[in-house]
Amino acid sequence: MAETYRVGLLGHGTVGAAFEQLLAERADAIAHITGVRPEVTGVLTRSRGDFEEILAGSDLVVELIGGIDPARDYVLRAMRAGKHVVSANKLLLASHGEELWSTAREHNVQLRFEGAVAGVVPVIRVLQETLAGAHVERIHGIVNGTTNFILSEMARGGTAYADALKRAQELGYAEADPTDDVTGKDAAAKMAILARLAFSTPVTLDQVTYEGIEHITGEDMNYARDFGLALKLIGTAERVDDGISVRVHPAFLYPGHPLASVNGSFNAVTVESEAITEITLSGPGAGGPQTASAVIGDVISAMIPPASTPETTASLPVVADVKSAFYLAMEVDDEPGVLAQVAEVLGMQGASIKSVVQRGLGGQARLVMVIHPLLESRFYGAVQLLARMPFVRSEPRAIRVLDEEFND
Amino acid sequence: MAETYRVGLLGHGTVGAAFEQLLAERADAIAHITGVRPEVTGVLTRSRGDFEEILAGSDLVVELIGGIDPARDYVLRAMRAGKHVVSANKLLLASHGEELWSTAREHNVQLRFEGAVAGVVPVIRVLQETLAGAHVERIHGIVNGTTNFILSEMARGGTAYADALKRAQELGYAEADPTDDVTGKDAAAKMAILARLAFSTPVTLDQVTYEGIEHITGEDMNYARDFGLALKLIGTAERVDDGISVRVHPAFLYPGHPLASVNGSFNAVTVESEAITEITLSGPGAGGPQTASAVIGDVISAMIPPASTPETTASLPVVADVKSAFYLAMEVDDEPGVLAQVAEVLGMQGASIKSVVQRGLGGQARLVMVIHPLLESRFYGAVQLLARMPFVRSEPRAIRVLDEEFND
Ligand SMILES: NC(=O)c1ccc[n+]([C@@H]2O[C@H](COP(=O)([O-])OP(=O)(O)OC[C@H]3O[C@@H](n4cnc5c(N)ncnc54)[C@H](OP(=O)(O)O)[C@@H]3O)[C@@H](O)[C@H]2O)c1
Ligand SMILES: NC(=O)c1ccc[n+]([C@@H]2O[C@H](COP(=O)([O-])OP(=O)(O)OC[C@H]3O[C@@H](n4cnc5c(N)ncnc54)[C@H](OP(=O)(O)O)[C@@H]3O)[C@@H](O)[C@H]2O)c1
Numbered sequence: 031m032a033e034t035y036r037v038g039l040l041g042h043g044t045v046g047a048a049f050e051q052l053l054a055e056r057a058d059a060i061a062h063i064t065g066v067r068p069e070v071t072g073v074l075t076r077s078r079g080d081f082e083e084i085l086a087g088s089d090l091v092v093e094l095i096g097g098i099d100p101a102r103d104y105v106l107r108a109m110r111a112g113k114h115v116v117s118a119n120k121l122l123l124a125s126h127g128e129e130l131w132s133t134a135r136e137h138n139v140q141l142r143f144e145g146a147v148a149g150v151v152p153v154i155r156v157l158q159e160t161l162a163g164a165h166v167e168r169i170h171g172i173v174n175g176t177t178n179f180i181l182s183e184m185a186r187g188g189t190a191y192a193d194a195l196k197r198a199q200e201l202g203y204a205e206a207d208p209t210d211d212v213t214g215k216d217a218a219a220k221m222a223i224l225a226r227l228a229f230s231t232p233v234t235l236d237q238v239t240y241e242g243i244e245h246i247t248g249e250d251m252n253y254a255r256d257f258g259l260a261l262k263l264i265g266t267a268e269r270v271d272d273g274i275s276v277r278v279h280p281a282f283l284y285p286g287h288p289l290a291s292v293n294g295s296f297n298a299v300t301v302e303s304e305a306i307t308e309i310t311l312s313g314p315g316a317g318g319p320q321t322a323s324a325v326i327g328d329v330i331s332a333m334i335p336p337a338s339t340p341e342t343t344a345s346l347p348v349v350a351d352v353k354s355a356f357y358l359a360m361e362v363d364d365e366p367g368v369l370a371q372v373a374e375v376l377g378m379q380g381a382s383i384k385s386v387v388q389r390g391l392g393g394q395a396r397l398v399m400v401i402h403p404l405l406e407s408r409f410y411g412a413v414q415l416l417a418r419m420p421f422v423r424s425e426p427r428a429i430r431v432l433d434e435e436f437n438d
Numbered sequence: 439m440a441e442t443y444r445v446g447l448l449g450h451g452t453v454g455a456a457f458e459q460l461l462a463e464r465a466d467a468i469a470h471i472t473g474v475r476p477e478v479t480g481v482l483t484r485s486r487g488d489f490e491e492i493l494a495g496s497d498l499v500v501e502l503i504g505g506i507d508p509a510r511d512y513v514l515r516a517m518r519a520g521k522h523v524v525s526a527n528k529l530l531l532a533s534h535g536e537e538l539w540s541t542a543r544e545h546n547v548q549l550r551f552e553g554a555v556a557g558v559v560p561v562i563r564v565l566q567e568t569l570a571g572a573h574v575e576r577i578h579g580i581v582n583g584t585t586n587f588i589l590s591e592m593a594r595g596g597t598a599y600a601d602a603l604k605r606a607q608e609l610g611y612a613e614a615d616p617t618d619d620v621t622g623k624d625a626a627a628k629m630a631i632l633a634r635l636a637f638s639t640p641v642t643l644d645q646v647t648y649e650g651i652e653h654i655t656g657e658d659m660n661y662a663r664d665f666g667l668a669l670k671l672i673g674t675a676e677r678v679d680d681g682i683s684v685r686v687h688p689a690f691l692y693p694g695h696p697l698a699s700v701n702g703s704f705n706a707v708t709v710e711s712e713a714i715t716e717i718t719l720s721g722p723g724a725g726g727p728q729t730a731s732a733v734i735g736d737v738i739s740a741m742i743p744p745a746s747t748p749e750t751t752a753s754l755p756v757v758a759d760v761k762s763a764f765y766l767a768m769e770v771d772d773e774p775g776v777l778a779q780v781a782e783v784l785g786m787q788g789a790s791i792k793s794v795v796q797r798g799l800g801g802q803a804r805l806v807m808v809i810h811p812l813l814e815s816r817f818y819g820a821v822q823l824l825a826r827m828p829f830v831r832s833e834p835r836a837i838r839v840l841d842e843e844f845n846d
Contacts, residue, residue, distance in 0.1 A: 052713055056571040062638075063570055128750070135749070144568065150714045152560065152568040159567075160552065160560040160735040162471055163464040170840070230470075231754040239758055250837060253767050253806045256795045264840060273755035281838040282765050288720070289840075291699055305460060305727040306558045312696070313717030323713045327568040341543070342536070346639040347681035350647055357690050359661050387664045398661045429658060430689040432578070432672060432697075 032061040035333055036071040038088030038113075040081070040104055041095035045118055045145070046073075048318030049094065049325050056326065062343055064334045074104075085111055090332055092325060093117040102126055109133045109141065114332040118145030118321055124219035124235040127226060142328035147220040148173050148297040150324040151313045156301065157227040164303040166228040168268035173220040175295035175315040176211035177243050177263040179203040181280075182293040185261065188248040203295050214240035214278040217265045224299070225267035225276045233267075233276055240278040254282055260290045355384070355431040356401040356409055360416070361424040364395040368421050372397065375419065379412035380404050394423050400431055440469040443741055444479040446496030446521075448489075448512055449503035453526055453553070454481075456726030457502065457733050464734065470751055472742045493519055498740055500733060501525040510534055517541045517549065522740040526553030526729055532627035532643040535634060550736035555628045556581050556705040558732040559721045564709065565635040572711040574636040576676035581628040583703035583723040584619035585651050585671040587611040589688075590701045593669065596656040611703050622648035622686040625673045632707070633675035633684045641675075641684055648686040662690055668698045763792070763839040764809040764817055768824070769832040772803035776829050780805065783827065787820035788812050802831050808839055 037053065039046055050070050053060075061067040072084030074095075081104060085091065091108040093115060095101045101122050108115050110133065117123070123130065123146055134141040144154045148171065157166070172178050176198060183194035195212070198204035210216045218238040225233040243263055251261055259282035267276045283290040288310040292298040297315025302308040314320040362368050373383055386399040401409065413426050445461065447454055458478050461468075469475040480492030482503075489512060493499065499516040501523060503509045509530050516523050518541065525531070531538065531554055542549040552562045556579065565574070580586050584606060591602035603620070606612035618624045626646040633641040651671055659669055667690035675684045691698040696718040700706040705723025710716040722728040770776050781791055794807040809817065821834050 052571075056573070059573070060571050132749070150568070151717055152564050152719075155563065155568055156560050159739055160558070160563055160732065162738045163460075163468050163734040164731055165464070165467070226750070229752065229754060230748070230750050231752040232750050233756065237756040246837070247835075250765075250767065250835060253795075253804070254765060254837075256806060257765075257793060257808055259765065259839065261837070264838075268760075269754075270757050270760055273757040275757045275760045277760070279838055281762075281840045283840050287840060303731075306731045307722050307728065309559055309719070309721030311560075311717070311719050314715050319713040320715065323572055323711075324568065326571040330570045331567055340638065341540070342634070342638050342640050344637065344639040346637060346677075348641065348645040349678050349681040349683045352676075352678055352683045352685070354689075357658075357662060357665075357667065359658065385665060387661075396661070398664060400665055400667075427655075427658060429654070429662075429669070430672075430687055431667065432689045432691050432695060 032065060032067040035064070035066040035068045035090070036088045037068050037329065038072045038084040038091045039070050040074045040084070040091060040093045042073050042075045043094065044318040045321045045325070046094040048322035049092065052319060052322045052326060053329070060330055063340050064330060066333060068329060068333065085113065088113060090114040090116065090329060092329065093119060094325070095119070096121070098122055098125060105130060106133055109137050109139050112137055112139060114140040116142045116325055116328040116332060118143065118325055120146040120216070120219045120223060124222040127223065127234070128232055140332045142332055144328050145321045145324035147223055148299055149313070149315045149317065149320045151297050151299060151311045151315060153224065153299045153311055154227065156309070156311060157224065161301065161303065164305060166301060166303045168302040169224050169228055169266070169299060170289060171221065171224065171265040171297070171299040172262050172289055172292050173265050173297055173299065173315065174211055174217040174263060175297055176204045176208060177217070178292065178297070179295040180212070181243060181246070181261055181263065184246070184248055185251050188252055190248050191244065191246060212244055213242035214263060217263060217278040221265035221267050221276050221278055225274060228267060228301070229269070229274050231274065238276045238278065241280065243280050246280055258285045259283065260285070262289060262292070264289070351405055351407045353403045354406055354409070355403045357399070357429045357431050358401055358413070358426055359396065359398045360422055360426040361391070361394050362397050363421040363423065364390050364393060365421065368395070369397065371419065371421065372416065375415050376401065376412050378415070379408045381409055381412045440473060440475040443472070443474040443476045443498070444496045445476050445737065446480045446492040446499045447478050448482045448492070448499060448501045450481050450483045451502065452726040453729045453733070454502040456730035457500065460727060460730045460734060461737070468738055471748050472738060474741060476737060476741065493521065496521060498522040498524065498737060500737065501527060502733070503527070504529070506530055506533060513538060514541055517545050517547050520545055520547060522548040524550045524733055524736040524740060526551065526733055528554040528624070528627045528631060532630040535631065535642070536640055548740045550740055552736050553729045553732035555631055556707055557721070557723045557725065557728045559705050559707060559719050559723060561632065561707045561719055562635065564717070564719060565632065569709065569711065572713060574709060574711045576710040577632050577636055577674070577707060578697060579629065579632065579673040579705070579707040580670050580697055580700050581673050581705055581707065581723065582619055582625040582671060583705055584612045584616060585625070586700065586705070587703040588620070589651060589654070589669055589671065592654065592656055593659050596660055598656050599652065599654060620652055621650035622671060625671060625686040629673035629675050629684050629686055633682060636675060636709070637677070637682050639682065646684045646686065649688065651688050654688055666693045667691065668693070670697060670700070672697070759813055759815045761811045762814055762817070763811045765807070765837045765839050766809055766821070766834055767804065767806045768830055768834040769802050769804050771829040771831065772798050772801060773829065776803070777805065779827065779829065780824065783823050784809065784820050786823070787816045789817055789820045
């Protein structure tokens with residue numbers, strides 16, 4: 031039985047509760063990686079737990095209360111007591127980051143905060159580790175899921191802002207009071223943190239210029255379609271002349287831009303640096319389990335720096351024959367009933383047609399189909415049968431189609 | 439003056455030479471983060487350097503030779519001598535990974551290999567750290583830039599495979615002997631490494647089923663447009679029943695798929711897990727400086743686990759007025775010369791029109807424009823002037839446009 035690594039949990043709301051559950055589920059796997067088994071040994075909410083007791087009984091403290099007070103005080107006291115801290119609190123870091131980071135350095139503890147920006151999208155780790163040695167020129171980000179959801183809704187149906195906001199609230203993508211999200215303040219806090227890491231210069235929330243999405247109309251989106259533009263709430267942190275600019279505002283993107291196709295509540299961040307051109311990271315930017323996953327990644331890193339690839343824990347068979355959807359194209363006689371016969375041959379192997387286009391070419395016709403997922407061996411069996419049919423005039427061409435909905 | 443951290447460099451080709459240069463350029467920044475200054479203290483090629491001497495004189499060894507022999511022997515000997523190793527050698531890891539990883543564990547050294555899969559796209563780090571505690575269900579990847587470039591060329595112009603390959607060779611995206619790329623073998627090696635990390639089960643290259651792109655025709659792509667499909671060489675590693683499937687083959691993607699819009703020589707990887715839904719990472723998958731950047735990120739991590747956010751090194755001014763392109767829409771009198779007058783007013787502030795759509799609405803007209811980048815203060819100055827013009831019938835609506843080509 032592995033030794034216990036004691037985690038003190040401050041806050042037990044959306045993220046805190048998800049964290050506790052996910053940590054319990056993954057405790058064995060984490061013990062395999064780190065050699066010690068993490069366990070929540072104390073929980074603080076407004077009605078439960080005592081901070082001093084929790085602190086004394088933990089090796090690491092996770093702060094998921096949010097806001098400045100009392101979170102700031104708890105985080106500082108935990109670090110001064112020599113505990114590593116993991117937090118997802120963007121407001122705290124964007125307002126009091128230097129104080130917290132210098133306390134961490136002074137007491138030689140880790141302060142990790144992946145969950146504070148773009149949830150499980152690993153932009154903090156990438157800036158601090160992968161690109162630690164890079165000279166970052168610019169960051170663009172969609173770092174607020176609520177506004178991206180609202181803008182995506184507006185773009186989809188020409189929906190008015192108020193209606194899209196209401197829908198976001200009904201679906202749980204926006205809070206009852208959405209002010210911090212729709213004014214751009216939440217995104218501004220995140221951009222302040224990213225700018226601080228990318229440029230090694232102090233940046234606080236009050237230095238970030240921001241503009242929200244409340245004034246955007248469905249018509250703006252409709253007109254902009256003439257130019258193929260997509261509207262997003264974009265955070266920018268970039269070097270300009272001898273300084274930096276950090277700002278958040280709605281902006282149109284041309285279709286080729288890596289952030290143009292990020293829709294719904296997803297977040298995405300693009301980091302540019304001369305040596306690497308640019309990398310883009312995207313995924314769910316918020317949500318209990320997603321943010322909790324980011325927090326767990328941080329906890330593991332704080333527990334023990336992963337110096338090595340752990341031993342394998344399984345010896346799973348590597349399977350060769352799997353299910354796939356297929357594109358299938360061939361030339362056939364242009365006669366009535368041919369499509370029906372093709373469908374029948376496919377059906378004998380359990381293959382069914384999802385969509386089909388048939389085009390007459392004078393005398394013969396071209397059949398192009400997408401086939402619903404089935405075991406590859408069965409599909410190729412059907413293709414062999416088809417190739418031998420008298421009305422098939424060309425070698426059938428088969429290429430897989432990734433069809434996520436069915437492919438598992 | 440910071441102490442020197444001695445890096446022994448094996449191989450000085452495309453990646454090795456870029457690494458040496460980039461490390462020298464970034465040595466001061468790295469010294470700030472780690473407290474020690476990295477320096478290449480020995481270089482081995484076929485014509486230069488002595489392995490034993492380099493080993494004795496280094497704290498960490500970077501292997502950028504490629505292939506199995508002698509790279510395997512050097513990496514093993516370095517680790518047995520207690521040195522951390524960073525490598526970008528996918529073939530070696532996909533063939534002898536378990537031997538290497540167990541040697542690393544035994545000798546308590548780090549073996550890092552971000553550059554081996556998808557260049558600077560941080561998929562190794564994300565699997566090993568961010569998602570260390572996650573239960574990964576599936577990985578999809580475009581992990582070979584050569585084939586993605588060829589397929590993108592074919593899709594763009596209906597170009598034949600042979601012509602697209604030739605163009606890739608001329609532009610340096612494909613080697614003189616492209617066999618390992620176009621047959622899918624290179625991608626298969628990378629998927630073996632990702633599957634090993636994601637599922638903690640041993641996977642070697644010879645267990646990966648792969649199919650290349652040599653048989654794909656321009657017509658396949660043309661026909662598939664009827665379905666809105668994009669063709670990519672897709673690597674898959676996923677759980678199926680009680681085993682796993684690891685494979686590489688061409689596959690069509692529906693337009694909404696996060697990998698569908700990854701074009702040219704870029705790489706991208708999607709990781710799915712229940713708790714996080716999915717995250718996508720993309721960027722340049724190869725190239726000297728790009729891969730060297732990944733290697734440097736690994737070197738820094740091996741030098742000292744970044745336990746803390748380093749002090750700020752700069753105190754850059756945060757600038758408020760920056761350049762931006764704009765969308766500008768307003769209603770105007772539908773009279774000859776109005777557009778010319780609008781252009782003139784804009785021109786007075788240095789704003790010039792990039793594209794414009796004018797639509798008559800009976801009596802009045804709607805003007806929608808995209809304006810070339812200029813200082814925001816000047817643009818808003820122009821908008822104020824326009825709002826006062828007698829032929830302007832509505833409040834002008836201004837929204838920023840991200841226009842990468844010009845925006846710096
Ligand atoms: N929700 C997300 O999707 C998301 C995503 C990224 C980051 N975050 C960040 O994660 C943090 C937590 O967010 P959340 O959505 O989980 O918040 P939440 O649901 O409101 O939960 C807050 C928790 O903190 C506790 N708390 C509040 N004030 C306290 C106090 N004075 N003393 C002790 N406990 C107190 C609350 O206790 P009671 O139960 O007694 O009220 C509750 O358990 C925030 O920093 C937020 O910005 C959230
Ligand atoms: N190129 C890329 O974009 C890229 C991207 C990702 C990963 N990688 C990986 O990075 C590694 C290096 O690739 P590369 O493109 O830089 O290769 P490269 O340009 O061919 O360079 C190989 C270097 O290794 C040296 N070398 C070869 N055999 C040797 C031996 N027996 N003893 C000592 N030195 C030897 C060569 O020395 P000589 O100068 O004497 O020939 C040369 O300096 C490979 O594992 C590759 O898969 C490359």
